Amino acid sequence: MPIMTCLHYWIWNKLGGKKDFFFASAEMGRWAFCVLILLWILFPLANSSVDGLDKVRGVNLGGWLVVEGWIKPSLFDGIPNRDMLDGTQVQFKSVTLQKYVSVDGGGGMNVTVDRDVASSWETFRLWRVSDREFQFRCFGGQFLTSSEGDPISATVTSPALNETFYIERNDTRVHIKLLGGNYVQATMNNQLTANYQGVPGWDDNAATFEMTIAANNLLGDYQLANGYGHDKAKEVLMKHQRSFITAGDFAFLSRNGINTVRIPVGWWIAQDPYPPAPFIGGSLVALDGAFSWAQVYNLKCIIDLHAAPGSQNGMEHSASRDGSVGWPSPDYISQTLDVIDFLSARYANHPALLGIELLNEPSAASVPLDVLVSYYMRGYQIVRNYSSEAYVIICQRIGNADPMELYQANIGDSNIVVDLHYYNLFDPYFDNMNAMENIQFIYESRVPQLQSLDSANGPLVYIGEWVNEWSVTNASQIQYQMYGSAQLQAYDAASFGWSYWTLKNDRIHWDFEWNIKNKYLLLGSSPMKTPNNFVWLTVACGVLLCALSGMT
Numbered sequence: 087m088p089i090m091t092c093l094h095y096w097i098w099n100k101l102g103g104k105k106d107f108f109f110a111s112a113e114m115g116r117w118a119f120c121v122l123i124l125l126w127i128l129f130p131l132a133n134s135s136v137d138g139l140d141k142v143r144g145v146n147l148g149g150w151l152v153v154e155g156w157i158k159p160s161l162f163d164g165i166p167n168r169d170m171l172d173g174t175q176v177q178f179k180s181v182t183l184q185k186y187v188s189v190d191g192g193g194g195m196n197v198t199v200d201r202d203v204a205s206s207w208e209t210f211r212l213w214r215v216s217d218r219e220f221q222f223r224c225f226g227g228q229f230l231t232s233s234e235g236d237p238i239s240a241t242v243t244s245p246a247l248n249e250t251f252y253i254e255r256n257d258t259r260v261h262i263k264l265l266g267g268n269y270v271q272a273t274m275n276n277q278l279t280a281n282y283q284g285v286p287g288w289d290d291n292a293a294t295f296e297m298t299i300a301a302n303n304l305l306g307d308y309q310l311a312n313g314y315g316h317d318k319a320k321e322v323l324m325k326h327q328r329s330f331i332t333a334g335d336f337a338f339l340s341r342n343g344i345n346t347v348r349i350p351v352g353w354w355i356a357q358d359p360y361p362p363a364p365f366i367g368g369s370l371v372a373l374d375g376a377f378s379w380a381q382v383y384n385l386k387c388i389i390d391l392h393a394a395p396g397s398q399n400g401m402e403h404s405a406s407r408d409g410s411v412g413w414p415s416p417d418y419i420s421q422t423l424d425v426i427d428f429l430s431a432r433y434a435n436h437p438a439l440l441g442i443e444l445l446n447e448p449s450a451a452s453v454p455l456d457v458l459v460s461y462y463m464r465g466y467q468i469v470r471n472y473s474s475e476a477y478v479i480i481c482q483r484i485g486n487a488d489p490m491e492l493y494q495a496n497i498g499d500s501n502i503v504v505d506l507h508y509y510n511l512f513d514p515y516f517d518n519m520n521a522m523e524n525i526q527f528i529y530e531s532r533v534p535q536l537q538s539l540d541s542a543n544g545p546l547v548y549i550g551e552w553v554n555e556w557s558v559t560n561a562s563q564i565q566y567q568m569y570g571s572a573q574l575q576a577y578d579a580a581s582f583g584w585s586y587w588t589l590k591n592d593r594i595h596w597d598f599e600w601n602i603k604n605k606y607l608l609l610g611s612s613p614m615k616t617p618n619n620f621v622w623l624t625v626a627c628g629v630l631l632c633a634l635s636g637m638t
């Protein structure tokens with residue numbers, strides 16, 4: 087461990103060792119904190135290099151070859167019936183009975199219309215067939231189905247025509263119709279049947295329901311492609327792939343001291359240009375382009391399998407259809423290994439390749455550790471079949487999992503890296519933290535964890551995602567600068583390096599380019615190069631001024 091780290095720690099403990107030190111004496115705390123930051127900034131840590139390269143100082147190309155609606159919402163603007171995409175959660179309340187449609191136990195039996203309050207058994211996830219035709223997946227995974235004369239039940243696991251319903255909308259009211267033309271109604275004995283006589287109006291009648299959209303938070307590749315339909319989706323995505331990230335961005339990154347891009351890709355890239363519906367081709371050509379630009383601007387590439395078949399975490403960035411996690415099944419895992427084989431074969435000997443990340447953010451709740459470790463071992467071997475040098479990057483599980491679990495797993499012998507994602511977000515724990523508490527958290531929690539992993543004599547450590555954003559509202563530029571500098575100081579110590587999430591984003595504080603251009607994130611010089619004392623001093627003075635002017 088570099089000597090300065092010990093010194094920093096000694097001083098930190100002396101000045102702020104007690105957890106409530108800052109609160110006991112705000113004024114003293116400010117001073118102590120300020121001195122601490124000065125020391126951190128004036129004496130950057132000594133660093134080793136990764137494969138002749140400086141340590142990774144990277145930026146993610148998020149939202150490019152794997153779509154994320156929150157990064158670029160406008161991609162979804164042209165979809166008809168835009169609030170009823172795949173995975174949207176809906177609830178139906180009969181206007182005559184004033185009761186919710188429900189599947190007792192979450193699935194496997196007849197549907198009832200008898201609940202006063204809507205919760206998980208009353209919530210259905212949409213599978214979109216067209217902009218008016220849908221299938222309804224209930225909590226247990228089965229689909230609503232109708233056969234002539236019988237009440238509607240939730241008993242089918244693979245939906246087809248009898249599980250497809252036509253929806254007519256009038257504001258929040260809907261009619262649900264079978265493809266054959268019959269309307270669904272709520273009967274007086276609280277069943278759901280497809281035998282309403284005639285065509286219902288929008289008055290209070292047995293075939294009219296109030297539809298509540300409980301959540302429509304999935305905006306990924308599946309939603310986009312299936313929402314537009316193939317031709318229009320192809321047009322939208324081609325334009326996006328060509329314009330969202332360009333050679334100019336690589337030039338910008340290179341100018342600003344970035345040496346690596348981490349590029350999220352989806353599993354369907356391996357079947358480009360004709361991936362299975364609804365996925366759209368084109369990402370492979372775009373990835374080839376990124377490798378060429380990387381060579382021109384002297385950057386390295388990490389290919390990150392962000393979306394695995396079946397979805398490894400149920401989120402839009404894993405291209406989940408409806409929020410469920412199907413990945414840890416043998417079929418999907420072997421399909422995923424084929425994708426790793428494809429990517430390794432294609433890029434292993436490309437001079438711009440730094441590493442291949444086998445899987446992004448598997449969910450701890452749904453992916454058992456032994457299944458994941460066995461996948462990582464097989465993936466490691468596949469990459470090694472093509473390259474003895476490419477880094478093999480394995481990502482920690484998200485949710486309730488200790489990254490140390492991957493250090494004890496013995497996944498491979500050489501050039502293996504564990505990727506951790508550090509966000510002071512996505513957990514109520516951070517909700518009410520002020521600026522100083524957020525920065526304190528970096529020093530008191532992130533740094534010790536990094537140190538213990540760095541010294542675990544196992545894989546290298548990589549902070550593959552972090553961001554200069556937090557839950558603090560109305561923070562000043564200088565507070566953002568301090569938070570960013572604290573994170574950089576901490577993550578520069580990771581043995582493999584770090585990459586910022588993400589290059590471009592509609593939300594400015596997530597947008598690396600915006601942060602740099604507007605000086606909300608002061609990158610400083612690369613830790614490998616001789617520190618430019620003038621730059622460091624300028625930053626330090628800024629920090630000092632900030633501390634004195636009072637940060638809250």
Ligand SMILES: *[C@@H]1O[C@H](CO)[C@@H](O)[C@H](O)[C@H]1NC(C)=O
Nearest residue numbers: 232233234235246247248249
């Ligand atoms: C679909 O419904 C029709 C008529 O209601 C029925 O005859 C048919 O067997 C059903 N198909 C399947 C696959 O269950």
